[in-house]
Structures are given as C-alpha cells and as structure tokens.
Amino acid sequence: MMLPQICTMFMFATTFLVIAQVFLAVNALSEADKIVSLPGQPQINFQHYAGYITVDEHQQRALFYYFAQTEVDPASKPLVLWLNGGPGCSSLGAGAFCEHGPFKPSKNSLVKNDYSWNKEANMLYLESPAGVGFSYSANRSFYVFVDDQMTARDNLVFLQRWFTKFPEYQNNDFFITGESYGGHYVPQLAQLIVQTKAKFNLKGIAIGNPLLEFNTDFNSRAEFYWSHGLISDSTYEAFTKVCNFSQIRRQYQNGGLTPICAQVNKLVSGEVSKFVDTYDVTLDVCLASVDQQAGVLNQLQEIDVCVEDETFEYLNKKEVQEALHAKLVGITRWTVCSDVLRYNMQNLETPTVPVLGALVKSGIRVLVYSGDQDSVIPLTGTRTLVNGLAKELDLSTTVPYRAWFEGRQVAGWTQVYGDILSFATIRGAAHEAPFTQPERSLLLFKAFLDGKPLPEASSST
Numbered sequence: 001m002m003l004p005q006i007c008t009m010f011m012f013a014t015t016f017l018v019i020a021q022v023f024l025a026v027n028a029l030s031e032a033d034k035i036v037s038l039p040g041q042p043q044i045n046f047q048h049y050a051g052y053i054t055v056d057e058h059q060q061r062a063l064f065y066y067f068a069q070t071e072v073d074p075a076s077k078p079l080v081l082w083l084n085g086g087p088g089c090s091s092l093g094a095g096a097f098c099e100h101g102p103f104k105p106s107k108n109s110l111v112k113n114d115y116s117w118n119k120e121a122n123m124l125y126l127e128s129p130a131g132v133g134f135s136y137s138a139n140r141s142f143y144v145f146v147d148d149q150m151t152a153r154d155n156l157v158f159l160q161r162w163f164t165k166f167p168e169y170q171n172n173d174f175f176i177t178g179e180s181y182g183g184h185y186v187p188q189l190a191q192l193i194v195q196t197k198a199k200f201n202l203k204g205i206a207i208g209n210p211l212l213e214f215n216t217d218f219n220s221r222a223e224f225y226w227s228h229g230l231i232s233d234s235t236y237e238a239f240t241k242v243c244n245f246s247q248i249r250r251q252y253q254n255g256g257l258t259p260i261c262a263q264v265n266k267l268v269s270g271e272v273s274k275f276v277d278t279y280d281v282t283l284d285v286c287l288a289s290v291d292q293q294a295g296v297l298n299q300l301q302e303i304d305v306c307v308e309d310e311t312f313e314y315l316n317k318k319e320v321q322e323a324l325h326a327k328l329v330g331i332t333r334w335t336v337c338s339d340v341l342r343y344n345m346q347n348l349e350t351p352t353v354p355v356l357g358a359l360v361k362s363g364i365r366v367l368v369y370s371g372d373q374d375s376v377i378p379l380t381g382t383r384t385l386v387n388g389l390a391k392e393l394d395l396s397t398t399v400p401y402r403a404w405f406e407g408r409q410v411a412g413w414t415q416v417y418g419d420i421l422s423f424a425t426i427r428g429a430a431h432e433a434p435f436t437q438p439e440r441s442l443l444l445f446k447a448f449l450d451g452k453p454l455p456e457a458s459s460s461t
C-alpha cells in the first residue's frame with residue numbers, strides 16, 4: 001500500500017529536482033550575458049544584458065543584441081523589440097545610444113537618458129542582419145547577397161532562441177518597433193511570426209518614418225523641400241514634371257542617372273545645399289560629417305551619421321566591447337552602418353503596405369508615426385499611405401484627425417482607424433524622432449503600448 005505513494009513522492013521529488021535544474025540552467029544561460037557595468041556608466045536600477053544568439057550553427061552566423069530591463073517591475077511590463085533600418089544600420093548605435101536607450105555617450109562616459117523607453121518596457125535592441133554592427137557570419141559569402149526574406153527568417157530564429165535564453169518573458173505582451181527601413185523589417189518579421197504561429201504573444205507593431213511604398217515615399221520629398229523653402233518654384237516643377245525622386249533613386253540603384261535626371265538632381269542638391277540635415281530640415285548640421293556625406297546621392301542609407309560620432313568612439317573602445325560581450329569577427333571596427341553587407345536594393349521597391357493590412361486583419365495593432373521635420377521619408381507620403389490602407393480595409397475613423405498634446409503644447413497630430421490602425425506625427429521631430437523629441441516620443445510610445453488614444457488638450461488651465 002505504501003509503495004505507490006512513496007513512488008509518487010519520489011517521482012514528484014525527482015521531477016521537482018529536474019525542473020529546478022532546468023530552471024537554473026536556463027537562468028544561467030542569460031546570466032552569462034548580464035552586463036556587470038558599462039565603462040562610464042551612471043548608477044542604474046535595472047539589469048541589462050548583451051551578447052550573441054547563434055542563428056546558424058553551420059555557417060557560424062550570430063546576431064548581437066542589447067537588452068535593457070524595465071526600470072520598474074519588468075515581469076509585468078511588455079517586451080519590445082527595436083529594429084533600425086538602413087538597410088544595414090545598427091539598432092545598438094542608433095536606437096539604443098542615440099534615440100531611446102537608457103544612456104547616451106558623452107565625452108567618454110555615459111549619461112542617463114531621462115526619456116528612455118525602458119521606463120515603460122523591456123527593450124531589446126537587435127543588430128540585424130548579420131554583417132551589421134557586432135553581428136557576424138563567419139562564412140563571409142553570406143554578406144554577398146542579403147534580402148528582406150533572409151533578414152526576417154534570421155530575426156525569427158533569433159527571437160525563438162532568445163526566448164529560450166530568457167523564458168521568463170515568453171508570456172509578456174510583445175511588440176515590434178523600428179524606423180526607416182524598419183518599415184520593411186518590422187512588418188515582415190511580424191508577418192512571419194503570424195504565419196509560423198510562433199507563440200510570442202505579439203500584440204502590435206510601431207514604425208517611425210518608415211519606407212512603405214517606394215514611389216509615394218520618395219516622391220513626397222519634392223513637395224516637402226518646396227514647402228519648407230529648400231527649393232525654388234522652378235526646381236520644384238522640374239523635380240516633379242521632368243524627373244522625380246523615385247526615378248532618380250531607381251536609376252542610381254541600377255547604375256547611373258540619365259543626363260536629364262542628373263541635371264535635375266544637381267539643381268535640387270545645389271539649392272538644398274549640403275549644409276542642411278535632410279533628416280530634420282530645421283536642425284543645424286554636424287559639420288564634421290558633412291564631408292563624409294558629400295558626393296553620395298545624399299542618404300543612400302536611411303540614417304543620419306551626424307548623431308553617431310560619440311557612439312562610434314564609445315563602441316570602439318576595447319573595454320566597452322568586453323563589457324558588452326561583443327567581438328569583432330571579420331571586421332576591424334564597429335560601424336553604425338555596415339561596410340561589408342551587400343543588401344538587395346531591389347527590395348526597396350517591395351511595398352509593405354499590404355503586409356500592414358494583413359497584420360491589421362489578424363488583429364495586430366499597427367501604429368505608423370512620422371517625425372514631421374524629416375524630408376527623407378516625409379509625413380505627407382506616409383499619411384497618404386495609411387489613409388489609403390484604412391480605406392482599403394474599410395476601417396472607419398475612430399479618432400478623427402486632431403492635435404495631440406504633451407503638457408499644454410501640441411506634440412503632433414493623430415488619426416485612428418477602427419481602433420487598430422493609427423497614424424501620428426511628432427511635432428518638431430527628426431527622422432529619428434526620439435533623437436530630437438525624446439519626451440513626446442516616449443509619450444507616444446506609452447500610449448501605443450497601453451492601446452490608448454493620444455492625450456487631448458487638458459481642460460484644466
């Protein structure tokens with residue numbers, strides 16, 4: 001009579017022991033990636049981690065991540081993945097260190113960012129695809145041709161294995177966010193998650209100044225330049241009727257401009273001048289980097305190198321790389337945008353608006369926002385695309401176009417469709433919105449996570 005009971009107890013004890021061991025082992029996995037302290041780092045009240053997740057053992061391809069836990073109560077807060085664009089630029093250098101990470105590099109040390117997004121969420125910054133930042137492929141043939149599909153696939157494998165390392169986040173609400181070429185990376189990864197039925201608890205995506213549709217996005221530049229006084233009436237006419245920017249962009253990608261387009265391009269660049277930051281037309285330029293950019297059909301990579309100088313210095317310190325558990329594999333230095341990667345530039349022409357539509361249909365919340373001083377991917381094209389998508393999906397307006405507020409000031413404008421698809425501008429913000437409007441950006445981020453409309457004018461005066 002006693003035997004079964006003892007047996008059961010024994011089994012229970014064994015099971016318990018096994019579970020405990022697995023738990024400890026798993027914990028130990030992430031423990032190895034825990035950052036003790038970053039050089040020059042101020043005192044903090046959260047844990048942060050950095051390291052590699054192998055996405056292909058045979059080719060030794062591994063992606064580098066930086067993970068900052070929420071400052072308060074990480075277990076109950078959402079998990080948010082952030083992806084910068086390029087294609088080929090670093091989410092660590094741009095997103096974490098220049099936009100909304102916990103610190104900003106300043107004169108060899110780090111200063112606390114008061115509007116860090118890890119006040120609201122557990123922030124996971126991923127350098128993707130391999131070849132970007134500290135992420136690598138030991139087999140360098142990988143770099144010769146990378147496209148959107150390969151990127152999304154590797155990102156999915158990354159997430160699956162990251163959750164194995166950090167199983168405690170598997171049930172948290174999960175969001176994917178990003179900007180610029182992230183207009184491809186973010187929805188494409190989300191779609192793959194939906195298609196493969198990965199159990200990630202994906203609730204929504206948010207994309208800032210995203211590339212969604214080649215012609216609409218690039219051709220909205222002409223009017224933006226013109227309306228902001230960067231080009232003359234006659235140049236505007238040439239830039240719309242003689243040769244438009246999507247033609248210029250496409251020709252450049254395919255080997256060279258026709259004489260007529262070269263002429264229009266020269267006219268436009270001459271009037272805009274190279275002393276304007278096209279990522280925020282009201283911002284003064286970082287003069288040191290003007291020369292680096294000259295000659296290139298401005299901004300082939302959709303990221304502002306100006307904000308990166310201190311980050312470049314910082315992330316190239318040996319002691320910083322050690323503290324981050326990062327290594328340089330096949331490269332001699334960390335760069336904000338990849339020097340080794342050959343991305344399939346034809347993918348720029350793949351529209352991702354239909355992907356947003358599919359996500360909305362499967363119940364995933366979509367926020368598209370625009371820093372309104374960006375001329376690289378201006379708000380006007382983006383707004384048209386979102387509005388068009390809402391019509392196509394037959395979503396009615398649930399929040400009519402209106403100003404939203406931070407304190408008593410207008411922080412931008414917003415419209416919501418069917419309580420699931422939202423558009424918002426951030427007033428006075430650059431292509432990298434949190435870089436120039438950190439406080440407004442954090443407020444937008446919080447409202448998005450909470451699934452709440454953006455604040456209206458407060459009635460109390």
Ligand SMILES: *[C@@H]1O[C@H](CO)[C@@H](O)[C@H](O)[C@H]1NC(C)=O
Nearest residue numbers: 058059138139140141142143
């Ligand atoms: C490296 O990658 C290429 C292309 O992905 C592949 O054809 C080749 O076999 C790989 N080389 C090795 C040594 O695995």
Ligand SMILES: *[C@@H]1O[C@H](CO)[C@@H](O)[C@H](O)[C@H]1NC(C)=O
Nearest residue numbers: 215219240243244245246247
């Ligand atoms: C840009 O130019 C192409 C070729 O002439 C044309 O098909 C397209 O409609 C133009 N786009 C805009 C927005 O004017």
